[in-house]
Amino acid sequence: xxxSSHIERSRRGCGFLPPDPAANLRHALPIAxxxxxxxxxxxxxxxxxxxxxxxxxxxxxxxxxxxxxxxPPSEQFIEAQNVLEGAVNEHHAADIRERNEEAKRxxx
Amino acid sequence: MIKxxxxxxxxxWIWSQDPxxxxxxxxxPEAAQEAWALRLKVARDTNQWDGVIKxxxxxxxxxxxxxxxxxxxxxxxxxxxxxxxxxSIAAMSVRLALxxxxxxxxxxxxxxxxxxxxxxxxxxxxxQKVVDVLDSYSAGIVLELADFVAExxxxxxxxx
Numbered sequence: 001x002x003x004s005s006h007i008e009r010s011r012r013g014c015g016f017l018p019p020d021p022a023a024n025l026r027h028a029l030p031i032a033x034x035x036x037x038x039x040x041x042x043x044x045x046x047x048x049x050x051x052x053x054x055x056x057x058x059x060x061x062x063x064x065x066x067x068x069x070x071x072p073p074s075e076q077f078i079e080a081q082n083v084l085e086g087a088v089n090e091h092h093a094a095d096i097r098e099r100n101e102e103a104k105r106x107x108x
Numbered sequence: 109m110i111k112x113x114x115x116x117x118x119x120x121w122i123w124s125q126d127p128x129x130x131x132x133x134x135x136x137p138e139a140a141q142e143a144w145a146l147r148l149k150v151a152r153d154t155n156q157w158d159g160v161i162k163x164x165x166x167x168x169x170x171x172x173x174x175x176x177x178x179x180x181x182x183x184x185x186x187x188x189x190x191x192x193x194x195x196s197i198a199a200m201s202v203r204l205a206l207x208x209x210x211x212x213x214x215x216x217x218x219x220x221x222x223x224x225x226x227x228x229x230x231x232x233x234x235x236q237k238v239v240d241v242l243d244s245y246s247a248g249i250v251l252e253l254a255d256f257v258a259e260x261x262x263x264x265x266x267x268x
Contacts, residue, residue, distance in 0.1 A: 073116065
């Protein structure tokens, strides 16, 4: 693995570096979706709140969030879980679209 | 201990002008000030404080929560109804969010412990005394902390 240069990281929207007006932030999205990123995924996953939302996702999906937290979650936390759920669903939908298009191209 | 940003637990907040921070002098070039602002933002976002706090020094650490929606809306309604003004809403939001403070002393050097009182419609609220102590250092502390509180109340989620 090779470290990227500062200029390259800045162009990719690295949150640890000053913002670059010419940054292309869409490069990192694995699929075409409607989300307009504001920072690179590497920065996002370094945020404690993001990790927290991901860590509690199984409890959220199974309805154990209050038991896991020991108190009812804040509205902001529920909203963050909804945002994550929406992003996961969007990813799945785009994946299916891509597979269907690939199948059409191959004449199946 | 500096607690990372959290949507479920209390979060530590540190004032940008705290003397324990390794900020450039006020007359430093603009580029240095901008670089410092980014370093502080990243430290607050990620809880990576290395190189931001002076070695061996302890900044004043404010432990804040997300204000429950019912109390936050009551505060906004009071403001909309003209019962409190823009300065008061800043102080009240700080008093509602603040849970504790570490390494804060008053002018006589006495350690400040946050005390609470129940205010009708708002639940447990830090007493006015802590705001008075902060104002005795700088009025900017409460305003900056109020911005942080409001940002967290309004954030739809960290992933959007």
